[in-house]
Amino acid sequence: MTDQENPVVMQQEPPENFEQPAEHSHENGNGNAEYSARNIRVLEGLEAVRKRPGMYIGGTGLDGLHHLVWEIVDNSIDEALAGHASTVHVTMHEDGSISVLDDGRGIPVDVHEQTGKSALEVILTVLHSGGKFDKNSYKYSGGLHGVGISVVNALSEWLEVTVWRDGGIFQQTFRRGAVAGEMITSEGASRTGTKIRFKPDAEIFESTEFSFDILSKRLRELAFLNRGVKIVLRQKSTLKCHLFEYVGGIASFVEFLNETKNPLFRDVISFSKEKDGIEIDVAMSYNDGYAEQFFAFVNNINTIDGGTHVVGYRNALTKVFNRYLKENPDLLGKEKSKGNEIKLTTEDTREGLIGVLSIRVPEPQFEGQTKGKLGNPEVRAVVDQVVSDVLYDYFEHNPGVARPVMDKILTSMRARLAAQKARELTRRKTALEGGSLPGKLADCSERDPAKCELFIVEGNSAGGSAKQGRDRRTQAILPLRGKILNVEKTRLERVIGSETIQDLINAIGTNVGAEDFDINKTRYHKLVIMTDADVDGAHIRTLLLTFFFRYMPELIHKGYLYIAQPPLYKLKKGKVEKYAFSDDEKDKIVQEEFGGMDKVVLQRYKGLGEMNPDQLWETTMNPETRLLKKVRADDETEADRIFSVLMGDKVEPRRDFITVYAKQVKNLDI
Numbered sequence: 001m002t003d004q005e006n007p008v009v010m011q012q013e014p015p016e017n018f019e020q021p022a023e024h025s026h027e028n029g030n031g032n033a034e035y036s037a038r039n040i041r042v043l044e045g046l047e048a049v050r051k052r053p054g055m056y057i058g059g060t061g062l063d064g065l066h067h068l069v070w071e072i073v074d075n076s077i078d079e080a081l082a083g084h085a086s087t088v089h090v091t092m093h094e095d096g097s098i099s100v101l102d103d104g105r106g107i108p109v110d111v112h113e114q115t116g117k118s119a120l121e122v123i124l125t126v127l128h129s130g131g132k133f134d135k136n137s138y139k140y141s142g143g144l145h146g147v148g149i150s151v152v153n154a155l156s157e158w159l160e161v162t163v164w165r166d167g168g169i170f171q172q173t174f175r176r177g178a179v180a181g182e183m184i185t186s187e188g189a190s191r192t193g194t195k196i197r198f199k200p201d202a203e204i205f206e207s208t209e210f211s212f213d214i215l216s217k218r219l220r221e222l223a224f225l226n227r228g229v230k231i232v233l234r235q236k237s238t239l240k241c242h243l244f245e246y247v248g249g250i251a252s253f254v255e256f257l258n259e260t261k262n263p264l265f266r267d268v269i270s271f272s273k274e275k276d277g278i279e280i281d282v283a284m285s286y287n288d289g290y291a292e293q294f295f296a297f298v299n300n301i302n303t304i305d306g307g308t309h310v311v312g313y314r315n316a317l318t319k320v321f322n323r324y325l326k327e328n329p330d331l332l333g334k335e336k337s338k339g340n341e342i343k344l345t346t347e348d349t350r351e352g353l354i355g356v357l358s359i360r361v362p363e364p365q366f367e368g369q370t371k372g373k374l375g376n377p378e379v380r381a382v383v384d385q386v387v388s389d390v391l392y393d394y395f396e397h398n399p400g401v402a403r404p405v406m407d408k409i410l411t412s413m414r415a416r417l418a419a420q421k422a423r424e425l426t427r428r429k430t431a432l433e434g435g436s437l438p439g440k441l442a443d444c445s446e447r448d449p450a451k452c453e454l455f456i457v458e459g460n461s462a463g464g465s466a467k468q469g470r471d472r473r474t475q476a477i478l479p480l481r482g483k484i485l486n487v488e489k490t491r492l493e494r495v496i497g498s499e500t501i502q503d504l505i506n507a508i509g510t511n512v513g514a515e516d517f518d519i520n521k522t523r524y525h526k527l528v529i530m531t532d533a534d535v536d537g538a539h540i541r542t543l544l545l546t547f548f549f550r551y552m553p554e555l556i557h558k559g560y561l562y563i564a565q566p567p568l569y570k571l572k573k574g575k576v577e578k579y580a581f582s583d584d585e586k587d588k589i590v591q592e593e594f595g596g597m598d599k600v601v602l603q604r605y606k607g608l609g610e611m612n613p614d615q616l617w618e619t620t621m622n623p624e625t626r627l628l629k630k631v632r633a634d635d636e637t638e639a640d641r642i643f644s645v646l647m648g649d650k651v652e653p654r655r656d657f658i659t660v661y662a663k664q665v666k667n668l669d670i
């Protein structure tokens with residue numbers, strides 16, 4: 001729906017194309033006597049900020065330090081949102097100061113006759129100067145920030161402002177919040193704008209060193225959230241320069257996140273609408289995965305704990321899909337004839353969703369410990385209505401998008417119902433049999449779960465070998481047998497209902513499902529999937545992984561799930577036996593250790609069952625020598641990390657991450 005513009009990474013400084021007023025010293029003393037009287041009053045206000053900086057910027061660590069930059073950048077972005085500015089330059093100087101330059105209207109500089117103070121001075125020195133001059137009088141402002149530029153001034157060793165306005169250039173310098181000199185005026189500005197350069201006060205902050213990566217990540221996010229605003233970050237010492245400009249806004253954001261996914265339709269769904277003074281921006285997409293990646297912002301602030309806007313959005317999604325289903329009953333399979341009404345839940349609509357919700361509210365109320373939750377009650381219904389109307393209309397006109405999404409959501413629903421049924425079965429069985437373990441399980445003797453391992457073994461004779469070869473004190477074996485092994489395209493919900501999976505759930509001990517799953521009941525801290533290296537083995541592994549991802553994700557988050565790596569080959573030359581876990585390794589052993597294929601007996605293992613118990617122990621089960629691959633759920637547990645890796649600046653970690661991720665996807669899609 002929108003065109004994306006990738007960020008351009010430049011290695012040289014871009015021209016600023018701005019007239020630079022004559023530099024004047026930051027060391028120009030404490031100002032003259034004229035200023036001292038009014039400085040006393042001012043200092044009383046700003047002294048409060050210096051005494052308790054945490055009250056104003058959250059703390060004096062790295063977050064607080066960078067908060068100074070966000071405070072000023074927010075003002076520049078507000079100018080851009082009001083249509084007066086297009087570009088913001090953030091520059092890290094070699095003296096440890098930062099400057100933020102914009103091409104907005106410029107801070108007002110008119111002098112109040114009675115006090116002799118300029119508006120500029122009031123804005124810079126009076127805490128919450130409020131009303132007329134305060135940027136908070138703008139339509140929207142960030143609720144967490146918005147403490148005012150005077151706070152930055154108070155916490156800076158020095159701060160220098162340059163304003164281009166009404167054809168003039170105005171400059172003034174401050175030290176620790178106090179005026180350090182008169183406002184200097186010169187003629188000849190052919191532009192407008194504001195530049196604020198400041199050096200954080202080492203007396204206040206634990207460290208005064210800014211991080212290029214922290215700045216880059218948030219500035220990129222701001223560029224996504226404020227469509228079309230151009231933001232340039234430069235570091236003078238390294239000549240590093242990032243330019244962010246996204247014509248597509250948050251739709252570009254979703255496209256960006258989509259890069260590692262298989263979307264179900266090509267164009268990102270996106271729309272912007274205003275209702276009752278609330279601006280609502282939505283961008284979303286669905287992919288063939290199970291994880292959800294959803295980000296919500298209010299006035300550019302990430303509401304990590306959700307709030308009324310998120311409730312409205314989720315409610316709308318559920319309503320829209322239920323309505324679409326009612327209008328298009330042909331989408332249903334056998335459920336249709338049963339006569340009972342199909343009701344999709346919110347959970348059904350979340351699998352594979354990538355979404356960004358960005359709203360602007362005039363007076364946001366942020367709640368919770370970290371102020372990451374929106375409280376305004378009126379927002380819920382407004383977001384609900386706007387999203388419902390626009391989305392339903394969109395689906396009605398775009399069946400090519402609506403149908404694959406509905407199919408996906410119906411699959412989620414079927415899986416949910418199947419899991420519910422499985423839980424009930426397990427519960428009933430537990431009640432009947434007093435929680436007895438499955439007969440097929442060869443349990444270990446150790447009772448401390450931290451020391452116990454469960455091998456989930458597929459293959460007819462493999463279970464037998466594993467039972468004989470294992471360390472019976474700590475290793476339990478659950479053989480999986482049954483029809484599902486050779487059934488192509490087994491539906492997950494059928495697998496869940498199967499006796500095999502019931503046995504698995506009972507052996508693990510945690511039960512399944514939102515209400516019943518209890519990680520503390522796990523009987524093993526290592527669950528090892530051990531399957532043949534053939535098509536059937538890959539298939540059952542895929543089913544098991546999918547099952548764990550969907551129904552016991554916490555086990556994966558805890559790092560309890562592993563995949564055994566049996567060798568592919570046995571090489572024998574005389575009395576020397578070697579195992580190879582890959583073709584490369586096989587070739588290496590042949591070349592480097594055996595000096596060629598002469599007299600080498602090569603055996604390719606097709607199944608675990610071909611190994612005798614000793615071999616299976618030594619190659620695959622012995623904790624001293626075996627190779628286990630830990631299953632990771634990056635996209636579920638580490639959405640934040642994905643975000644920062646994908647959004648980050650280092651190309652290498654991004655590439656690494658995508659490789660790891662691609663491997664994982666391969667595991668799931670064999």
Ligand code: 0RA
Nearest residue numbers: 075076079104105106107108133194
């Ligand atoms: C107060 C009033 C006006 C603009 C600003 C402050 C302003 C502050 C900053 C901080 C960084 N860049 C900024 N740009 C503008 C309104 C000015 C008018 O009405 O012309």
